[in-house]
Amino acid sequence: MAVEAKRTGMLLIISGPSGTGKGTLVEKLMKADSSFRFSCSVTTREPRVGEINGVHYHFVTVEEYNKLVAENAFLEYATVHGNHYGTLRKPIEEMMAQGQNVLLDIDTVGAINVMENADDYVSIFILPPSYTELRRRLEGRGTDSPEVIERRMNNARGEIAKVNRYQYSIVNDDLEIAYEQLRQIIEAEKQRTNRCEYTIPE
Ligand code: ADP
Numbered sequence: 434m435a436v437e438a439k440r441t442g443m444l445l446i447i448s449g450p451s452g453t454g455k456g457t458l459v460e461k462l463m464k465a466d467s468s469f470r471f472s473c474s475v476t477t478r479e480p481r482v483g484e485i486n487g488v489h490y491h492f493v494t495v496e497e498y499n500k501l502v503a504e505n506a507f508l509e510y511a512t513v514h515g516n517h518y519g520t521l522r523k524p525i526e527e528m529m530a531q532g533q534n535v536l537l538d539i540d541t542v543g544a545i546n547v548m549e550n551a552d553d554y555v556s557i558f559i560l561p562p563s564y565t566e567l568r569r570r571l572e573g574r575g576t577d578s579p580e581v582i583e584r585r586m587n588n589a590r591g592e593i594a595k596v597n598r599y600q601y602s603i604v605n606d607d608l609e610i611a612y613e614q615l616r617q618i619i620e621a622e623k624q625r626t627n628r629c630e631y632t633i634p635e
């Protein structure tokens with residue numbers, strides 16, 4: 434008879450300035466680790482080329498967003514870089530109840546809000562190796578206008594100033610190294626006794 438492991442779901446919060454590589458790291462993680470479910474946020478921002486409604490975001494109008502706010506449908510919500518974003522409460526609760534790990538890619542305002550209200554979570558802040566490289570990545574991604582890039586660069590310092598509110602930080606310089614650090618944090622957090630209970634056979 435083998436050792437039995439009973440696992441409790443983990444709420445993983447990932448934040449970092451726009452262009453730092455959160456989406457890239459999250460995509461790699463989701464491909465490699467089937468225990469994670471991505472929390473698909475609601476946003477009023479325009480879809481980028483290649484973004485799929487219901488996969489990357491639920492794209493809604495401002496009216497639809499305001500209705501969801503009024504209905505208390507959001508676990509947290511915030512206005513980021515001039516657009517509205519929110520995490521739907523119900524899917525998170527359902528996934529957590531099923532013992533799944535849930536990943537939130539949310540801004541610092543929303544993340545701090547969740548951290549102040551959730552009993553248990555893992556929070557990670559992704560830092561860029563430099564502001565010059567952050568700009569290069571935003572420009573290289575080719576999805577945002579110069580005005581949008583300027584706004585996101587202007588917000589980056591304020592977001593980075595909140596890094597100490599998070600349990601972990603990772604510098605995403607070399608992607609493979611950053612990804613390995615992310616994996617190590619997750620693997621250690623999965624083994625916490627409150628998330629993993631073993632039954633040892635006779
Ligand atoms: P975010 O989700 O944080 O806004 P993205 O994941 O979209 O950022 O990454 C922004 C751009 O930077 C993308 O073009 C991505 O391919 C690139 N990128 C991500 N990580 C690295 C890295 N470690 N080195 C170089 N480029 C990277």
Ligand code: 5GP
Binds near residue numbers: 513539541543
């Ligand atoms: P983007 O427009 O580049 O996809 O995301 C911009 C910012 O909004 C990122 O910092 C991202 O983490 C954040 N964001 C995405 N979804 C949510 C959400 O549901 N809530 C909050 N508070 N921020 C979000």
